Amino acid sequence: MKVVVIIPTYNEKGNVRPLINSLLNVFRSISHDMHILFVDDNSPDNTAEIIQKECQKHSNIHLITGEKKGLGAAYIRGMQYAADCLKADVLMEMDADFSHKPEDIPRLLSAIDKGADFVIGSRYVRGGKIPRDWAFWRKLNSKWGNFFARYIAGLYKIRDCTAGFRAIRVSVIKKIYLTNLKVKGYAFQIALLHRAVASHAVVREVPVEFIDRVEGETKLGLADILEFIINVFWIRFNNSRTFIRFAIVGTSGVVVNLTVFTVLVHSGINKFIASPVATEVSILSNFLLNNFWTFRERISKDIIPLKGLKFNVVSLIALGFSFFTFILLSFLFPDAAPQVHQAIGIIPATLINYFLNSYWTFKDHDHS
Ligand SMILES: Nc1nc2c(ncn2[C@@H]2O[C@H](COP(=O)(O)OP(=O)(O)OP(=O)(O)O)[C@@H](O)[C@H]2O)c(=O)[nH]1
Ligand SMILES: [Mg+2]
Numbered sequence: 001m002k003v004v005v006i007i008p009t010y011n012e013k014g015n016v017r018p019l020i021n022s023l024l025n026v027f028r029s030i031s032h033d034m035h036i037l038f039v040d041d042n043s044p045d046n047t048a049e050i051i052q053k054e055c056q057k058h059s060n061i062h063l064i065t066g067e068k069k070g071l072g073a074a075y076i077r078g079m080q081y082a083a084d085c086l087k088a089d090v091l092m093e094m095d096a097d098f099s100h101k102p103e104d105i106p107r108l109l110s111a112i113d114k115g116a117d118f119v120i121g122s123r124y125v126r127g128g129k130i131p132r133d134w135a136f137w138r139k140l141n142s143k144w145g146n147f148f149a150r151y152i153a154g155l156y157k158i159r160d161c162t163a164g165f166r167a168i169r170v171s172v173i174k175k176i177y178l179t180n181l182k183v184k185g186y187a188f189q190i191a192l193l194h195r196a197v198a199s200h201a202v203v204r205e206v207p208v209e210f211i212d213r214v215e216g217e218t219k220l221g222l223a224d225i226l227e228f229i230i231n232v233f234w235i236r237f238n239n240s241r242t243f244i245r246f247a248i249v250g251t252s253g254v255v256v257n258l259t260v261f262t263v264l265v266h267s268g269i270n271k272f273i274a275s276p277v278a279t280e281v282s283i284l285s286n287f288l289l290n291n292f293w294t295f296r297e298r299i300s301k302d303i304i305p306l307k308g309l310k311f312n313v314v315s316l317i318a319l320g321f322s323f324f325t326f327i328l329l330s331f332l333f334p335d336a337a338p339q340v341h342q343a344i345g346i347i348p349a350t351l352i353n354y355f356l357n358s359y360w361t362f363k364d365h366d367h368s
Contacts, residue, residue, distance in 0.1 A: 002033045003109065003167075004062075004082040005092040008074040009038055012096040013045045014215035019096055020054050020061065026102045027060075030109065035060040035086060038096075039078040041068035062086065071219070072188025076178045083170045091173060093166045097213035100165040104208045108167040116204040117172045118196045120158070121165030127207030128160070134212075145228065149190045153235040155197060159205055161190050168196070175199045185224035187231040194235050245294040246354050249286050257282035287311040295362035310361040314353060322349035 005023065009016060020036065027034040040048040042065055051063045064081050066074070075093065082088040090112055094100050104121055111119040122128045124146065130139065142162065149161035164186075176195040183191045197203060261278035265271055287308050300307065322345035329341040 001089045002035065002087060003030075003090045003092060004035045004037050004086050004088040005094055005105070006037045006039060006075065006078040006082060007094050007096050008071055008078065009040045009043060009047050009051070009096045010068065010219055011043045011045045011047060012216055013043070013047045013050055015096045015098060015213075016047055016050050017054070019098065019102070020051075020058075022098075022102045023105075024058070026105055030106055032090075032109065033060075035062065035088070037062045037064070037078055037082050037086065039074040039081075040065050041074055042066070070184035070188075070224070071186055072181070072183045072191070075188055075192075076181065079173055079178060083173055088170055091168050091170060093164055093168070095164055095213075097216055099211050099213055101209065101211065104165070104206075105167075107206050107208075108165070111204045111206050112167050112169065115202060117169045117201040118193070118203045119167040120160055120163050120193075120203065120205045121208035122160035122163055122205035123208065123210045124159040125205045125207050128205075129207075129209040131210065131212045141225075148229065148232045149193075153190060153194055153232045154239050155190070155194060158193065158197075158203060161193055162186070164189060165208060169201075172196050172199065172201045183227060183231055185227050186220060187224070187228040190228070190235070191231055242294060242358070243354060246290065246357075247350070249289040249294055250350060250353075252289065253282040253286040256285045283312060283315050284308070290357065290362065295358070298362045298364040300362060301365050307361050311357060314356040314361060317356065318349040318353040321352050322346065325349075 007019070016038070023034075023036055038048075038051045038061075040051060040063060042048070048063060048065050051061070055061045055063050062081075064077065066077060079091055082091050090109070092105070092108070094105075100121060108119045108121055123130050123142075130142065134142075145162045146160060150156045150158065153161075155161050176192065176199065181188065181191045181195070193203075257278050260281045261271075261274050264274035264277060269277075290311070291304065291307060302310070322342075325345035325348050326338075326341045329336070329344060330338065333341070
């Protein structure tokens with residue numbers, strides 16, 4: 001197995017040589033074909049020149065250079081190069097400043113050997129550590145970053161979403177269109193993790209101790225924090241897009257229902273016939289819109305009439321839920337206006353409607 005440790009560098013002249021020595025030392029205890037790829041963004045302190053000298057001495061050290069566009073952009077270039085030109089099987093992400101201990105690499109790789117696709121050197125699982133002397137704001141920054149990623153972007157199963165010490169199978173990277181990740185800075189870490197989780201990669205967290213840098217300066221800036229927050233909300237929005245579409249279709253159904261009812265009654269049809277007809281027409285229009293818009297990416301084994309029938313069954317179940325809520329609330333809060341009971345009933349009805357249609361009527365047979 002060929003493993004390429006990708007290390008982005010920007011003004012790390014004091015760190016690269018000791019880091020290379022330390023890595024080469026650790027590589028001796030690993031049975032895989034180990035390589036290092038530095039991605040230097042034309043550091044003004046001439047980091048690249050130091051690396052270049054090491055490349056001449058060791059055939060497993062590589063360097064690519066480029067314009068400074070941020071950590072994410074550097075990783076994207078590095079990963080593409082490692083996968084396509086170096087033909088790596090596994091990629092690793094690692095900082096140049098000794099925040100990630102080279103001695104932890106074997107443990108990360110052994111999780112890959114045991115079948116994981118995406119291994120995170122995690123500070124926030126049992127056994128993982130952050131520096132004791134981290135100032136309050138620094139801890140808060142890191143904790144908030146993770147809180148945001150876990151609960152807003154929906155990566156709640158993962159404790160350390162922002163970690164920059166990882167081992168990833170190239171097969172996972174190949175499923176993710178890296179150039180489509182519109183992130184330049186540190187937000188790359190969660191954008192990549194989110195895509196990996198969405199493509200059903202097996203994610204494992206291995207505890208590591210994070211050490212503060214001694215040499216050089218931090219490069220994390222305000223623009224990075226802003227990009228991070230925007231990205232987290234963007235991921236959330238994308239995740240809820242199907243539900244938003246479903247709610248829009250539902251609202252359109254109310255309009256269709258009332259319009260058809262009014263037209264029928266005005267053309268002299270009995271209101272007790274007009275009512276169920278209008279409801280069924282709105283169910284059918286909802287079904288068609290959901291089939292051809294909301295869930296259009298889903299691949300189904302069922303023919304359209306069968307899906308339409310399922311959609312009707314789900315509507316009936318949702319009606320049951322709404323009616324049950326109405327009765328329950330009428331008994332519990334007899335003094336409140338019945339319109340309130342009826343309106344609150346819409347909430348469970350919509351949720352059950354969405355849930356059943358999403359997991360049954362429009363079930364995606366591609367991912368089952
Ligand atoms: N190529 C490249 N590398 C970068 C860029 N920004 C940061 N890096 C590198 O990415 C790694 C992580 O950056 P750091 O500044 O250490 O960020 P951090 O670890 O969040 O912050 P500290 O804890 O203060 O070190 C280091 O190896 C940096 O040299 C960039 O724009 N381009
Ligand atoms: Mg660092």
